[in-house]
Amino acid sequence: MEDAANLAPAQPGAEANLLSRLTAMDDYEFDNYADSELLKLKEELIIKNDMMENENKLFESYWNRVNPGNGGPGATGTVDEELQDAGGGMQQQQMRQKKKKGEKQKEIEKRLLLTPEQKSEIATRELEELRDEIEKQKEEWAKVLDSYKAEMEEVEIRIGDTKKALYEYKRDIVGQAVNSRTGKVMAERVLRYYEDKIRAKDAIIEKVRLKNATLKVQKNKLHLQLKQKEEMGEVLHAIDFDQLQIENKQYLTKIEERNAELLKLKMTAGNTVQILNFYKKKLQNITTESETLRTEISQRRDLLDKLRSEAKLVNFEKRKATRINDTLKKQIEEFRVPHVMEYVHKQAERYELQKKLKSWERKVEIGTMQAARVKKMWQHMCLSKSQKQANPLPRITQQAEKSQLFI
Incomplete structure (x- = not known):
């Protein structure tokens, strides 16, 4: 002013x-x-x-x-x-x-x-006033929009109730209350249906009435509390509202700051979670790789043990082969070529020995055959009569002598 x-x-x-x-x-x-x-x-x-x-x-x-x-x-x-x-x-x-x-x-x-300062001051004040008017208009139109939304919701609820009632009517009356003989709807079923609906509406009305009564009681209590506060001087004035608005703005700024901090913390938490997931995947890959390396190391160790045992066996065979080689070398060094006549005599002796070997082999075959025949005769004699059991040794000795003479 x-x-x-x-x-x-x-x-x-x-x-x-x-x-x-x-x-x-x-x-x-x-x-x-x-x-x-x-x-x-x-x-x-x-x-x-x-x-x-x-x-x-x-x-x-x-x-x-x-x-x-x-x-x-x-x-x-x-x-x-x-x-x-x-x-x-x-x-x-x-x-x-x-x-x-x-x-x-x-x-x-x-x-x-x-002056330019006065013009700028007037412009800023008018801008603030215009912003306040815009906010008021927004609030008013928001209230109007909320009222329209509430009306639309109420209309939708009513439409749903009517659809439900129509469905129930068709289901209970049109579908089931028709007389099969006359083809007309039975009046008793219709009356009973409408009586049930009226009782349900009366119950809803009673509930709403009780709720209205409780709200009226709460309203009277609030009016009494407000009168008591007015009498005691605790009613808020315009200055108090201005102070509350200032405090509200301060708290809103603090809330915005805290929300910004919370957003930063959420972003940092998201980054940490991503890093943690990355390192978890890396750890999983490393563990799988370590397991594969462990299995490979165990396989390599088994292979090394096998190679060591084979190396020991090879060394043993090598020593054996060296000993044989040494003996063969000594034999080669000590080997002496015989004379021709000595070789001829040795060959003749070999032929004689081969002839003797063949004759002895023939004699052995004949003896084995004679022994088998005697064994059969012995078995036959054992199975003969018990009265003629006598000592068969002289006969056996005589047959053996005959066989030796034959040989």
Whole structure:
């Protein structure tokens, strides 16, 4: 309000805009300009005029908001009257001298124009006011939208109830209450159906009535508590609401900071989880690789043991072969080629020995055959009569002597 009182002599409005434009137009000498320059000047003046009109609208809205009882800067007369007064003043000013006109123009500018700081302050206040109005409109339209949503939900619930009732009616009455003989719906079933529905509606009404009664009791209690607080002076005033709003803003900023910290912590936790999963996979790969290496090491150890045992066996065979080789070398060194006659005698002896060997082999075969025959005779004699059992040794000895003589 103090700023409005300081800015009141400036009277930002249509009259100030007209005076400033008219005084600025006196500086231009239109006769010295060409048509293209006049067109450019016209466009520039139109742009400046639009800017000044927007500023005047802003200042006028600020003036009306700060001083609502004064009726605005143009409340004493209409805009046409202001234009006529401004036109008459312009004709009077053209007849004056340039010096007096310049001094008067400076006085008007000093009296009417606003400083840039004042303009920026007015603009910021109007911007804040516009934001507040936008927020209020948002809240109002949100309430309207919520009410419409509630109505739509209620309509959907009612539509669902009607569909359900229609389905139950078709199921219970149309499908089952038809008399098979007459083909008409039985009245008793219909009456019973509607009586059940009425009883259900009465139960719902009773529940709603009880709930309404409890809500009324709670409302009366809250009214009594509010009256007690008013009597005790605990009712919140506008200053308290402003303080609560300031505290709410502070808490909201703190909540936003904490949410930002929480988001950072979540991001760090996500990064750590990713790193942990990476290292888990790496550890799993390393463990599988270590297991494969262990199995390979055990296989290599078994192979090494086999190779060592084979090496021992090879060394043993090598030593054996070296001994045999040494003996063979000694035999080769000690070997002496016999004479020809000695070789012939040795061959003749070998042939004689071979003949003897063959004859003895023949004699052995004959003896084995004779022994088999005697053995059979012995078995036959053993199976003969028990009365003729006698000592068969003399006969056996005689047969053996005969066989030896034969041999």
